[in-house]
Amino acid sequence: MKHIIKGIVISVILTLALSSCGGKGGRTLGSATGSIYECLVVMQNSPLNAEQRQLVADRNLQPNDGSSYIEEVSSLYDVVRVVLGADMPCMPQKETYFKLMQVAPAQFDNLLKPTRNILWVDVDSARYTQVKVKLQREVWSTPQAVCHVQTPSSDAFFRYWLDNGEQIRDWFVNQEMTRQLRFYRAATDKDIRARLNKHFACDMLVPNDYMLLMDTTLEAVSTFGLTANTQVLWLCNNKGSLRRDMVVYSYPYTDSETFTLPYLNAKRDEVLAPLISAGVKGTYMGTEYKVFPPQLRVLTVDSTYTAEVRGLWKMRGGEAMGGPYVSHTWLDPVNARVVTAEVFVFAPGQKKRNPLRQAEAILYSRTQQYEKK
Numbered sequence: 001m002k003h004i005i006k007g008i009v010i011s012v013i014l015t016l017a018l019s020s021c022g023g024k025g026g027r028t029l030g031s032a033t034g035s036i037y038e039c040l041v042v043m044q045n046s047p048l049n050a051e052q053r054q055l056v057a058d059r060n061l062q063p064n065d066g067s068s069y070i071e072e073v074s075s076l077y078d079v080v081r082v083v084l085g086a087d088m089p090c091m092p093q094k095e096t097y098f099k100l101m102q103v104a105p106a107q108f109d110n111l112l113k114p115t116r117n118i119l120w121v122d123v124d125s126a127r128y129t130q131v132k133v134k135l136q137r138e139v140w141s142t143p144q145a146v147c148h149v150q151t152p153s154s155d156a157f158f159r160y161w162l163d164n165g166e167q168i169r170d171w172f173v174n175q176e177m178t179r180q181l182r183f184y185r186a187a188t189d190k191d192i193r194a195r196l197n198k199h200f201a202c203d204m205l206v207p208n209d210y211m212l213l214m215d216t217t218l219e220a221v222s223t224f225g226l227t228a229n230t231q232v233l234w235l236c237n238n239k240g241s242l243r244r245d246m247v248v249y250s251y252p253y254t255d256s257e258t259f260t261l262p263y264l265n266a267k268r269d270e271v272l273a274p275l276i277s278a279g280v281k282g283t284y285m286g287t288e289y290k291v292f293p294p295q296l297r298v299l300t301v302d303s304t305y306t307a308e309v310r311g312l313w314k315m316r317g318g319e320a321m322g323g324p325y326v327s328h329t330w331l332d333p334v335n336a337r338v339v340t341a342e343v344f345v346f347a348p349g350q351k352k353r354n355p356l357r358q359a360e361a362i363l364y365s366r367t368q369q370y371e372k373k
Contacts, residue, residue, distance in 0.1 A: 032116035032141040036176055036354055039084060039098040042108045043121035044154070045077040052158055059162055076154055077102050080119065083165035084172075088353060090292045090310045091324050095353040097169055114141035117172050120148045121157055128152045131160045135171060143182075145175035173357075180361035181205055192235060197369055199231050200250055200339050201332055205365035210235040210246065218275070230271060237359075243346040244359045247272065250339045253331060258338055259307045261296040264329055265289075267340070268309075283319040288312035302367045306330045313344050321346060324356050328363045334370040341366070 034040070048056065056062070056073050061082055073082050085096045103112065105122070122128075127150070134148040147168055151157040161168075184205040192206045195215055214234035230251050237244040249271050257263050269287055276285035287294060294311030307329045314322035325344035332339055343359035345352050 029138055029140070029142045029144075030114060032144045033114045034116045035099075036116075036179075037098050037357065038115075039100055039117040039119060039172060040112060040115040041077065041080055041084070041100055041102040041119045041121075042105055042112075043077060043080070043102065043119075043157075044104055044123060045075050045102065046154055047075050048073075048079070048158075052155070055159075055162065061162070076158060079158060079161055080121075080165070083161070084119070084169050086169075089295055090312055091352060091356075092312060092322060093352075095351060098172065113139075114144070116141070116144055117175070118144070118146045119168070119172075120146060122148060122150050123152070123154055123157065124150070125152045131156050133168075137175070143175075143179045145172060147171065176357065177361045177364055180358055181365050184362065184365065192233075195233055196248065199233060200248055201335065201369050202339065203365075203367045203369055204341070204362050206235065206246070206362060207237070209239075210237045210244075214275075218271075232271070232275065234275070241348060242350060242355055244343060244355060245346075246341065246343045246359065246362065247275070248339065248341045250332070250337045253336050253338050258331075259298075259305075259329065261294060261309065264296070264307060264309050264327070264340075265294055268327065268342070271340075272313075277315075281318075283315045283317040283321075286314055286316040288314050288322065301328065301330070301364060304330050304366075304368055321348075323347065324352055326356065326360045326363065328366070332368075332370065 053074070056079065061073055061079065073079060081100055081102075084098050085100045087094050088097055098117070105120075108120070129152055131152075132150045134146075134150070136146040136148060138144050139146045149157060149160070151160065184207050187208050189206050189208040189210060192210065192212060193203055195212075196202055196204055196206070199215075212234075213236050214232060216232055218230045218232055230249055233248045235246040251267070251271075255263065258267075265287060269285075272285040274284070277283050288311065292312050294309050297308050297310075299306050299308055309327045309329070311325055312322060313325045323345045325342055327340055327342035329338060329340040331337075341363055343356070343363060345356045345359060347355060
């Protein structure tokens with residue numbers, strides 16, 4: 001999976017066209033239509049030929065077992081859908097990256113142009129000799145992201161998408177994250193941001209509806225072998241049956257294997273088990289390893305090497321509770337310590353993609369403010 005923060009790296013010509021918020025020619029743009037993580041695909045659909053089907057098979061470009069949709073990839077739109085509409089990893093129920101709609105170019109009228117996310121595949125052999133991509137914002141509405149693929153043929157687009165589809169998907173995800181951060185920036189909690197700076201030499205756009213549950217230094221706990229003097233900040237946004245939590249903790253950097261998945265998994269269990277419990281006595285926070293094992297990828301946030309772990313949490317010891325989590329871990333070289341910021345969601349009986357993505361956006365707002373503590 002390609003890195004969201006690194007952006008789009010493509011092997012064909014990339015044209016980045018950023019439209020001003022006021023629209024072309026200074027015109028005022030209306031509000032975008034559609035919900036977050038919805039995308040309109042504008043393209044002419046056609047069945048795959050034998051050669052294309054073989055390439056799909058060679059790339060193993062098929063839905064996973066139990067996917068949100070199970071149709072065979074047999075058409076050009078299927079090739080797009082199996083990427084943009086793929087299931088998000090490490091979710092307790094099947095939820096796709098994007099909810100998709102598809103229309104032919106002739107149906108792409110003024111009613112549909114304000115859609116917040118649009119993938120527009122423009123096939124014209126008379127105008128285009130090679131694949132070009134325009135990544136645009138605020139073209140017909142605001143906020144809006146438009147990926148305009150100009151291609152001389154459907155086959156040229158097909159081959160381009162096989163190599164770059166995930167990167168286009170990541171770009172759309174990044175646009176939704178950016179919109180969320182723009183919303184957070186208007187109303188953040190100054191006290192919590194000051195605590196982040198004081199304890200962890202960083203800043204994040206924590207919304208002002210997050211409550212402070214804990215700001216402390218944990219000592220060694222023999223039951224779990226917790227590292228002594230672990231600094232912990234625990235925040236919570238609890239709205240009815242939907243709850244988002246954020247935990248930030250740090251510990252000394254002593255092991256070159258710190259940024260490996262086994263080490264980060266063990267450290268998560270070590271820190272959160274004695275910290276987070278439920279209503280039943282003896283329950284404690286754990287990590288799901290069997291059904292959907294945690295996944296690690298490396299990315300860059302504020303020019304800092306960051307290990308992202310995505311997985312499922314669950315209560316052990318008697319309470320039936322669980323949900324998805326995402327963590328970012330980085331090195332504070334000035335203070336020779338490792339810092340982890342994690343968000344996790346508890347929303348029984350509800351879809352979890354959107355609340356998780358909204359909480360996850362906070363992690364991407366991080367800026368470093370290294371100074372000796």
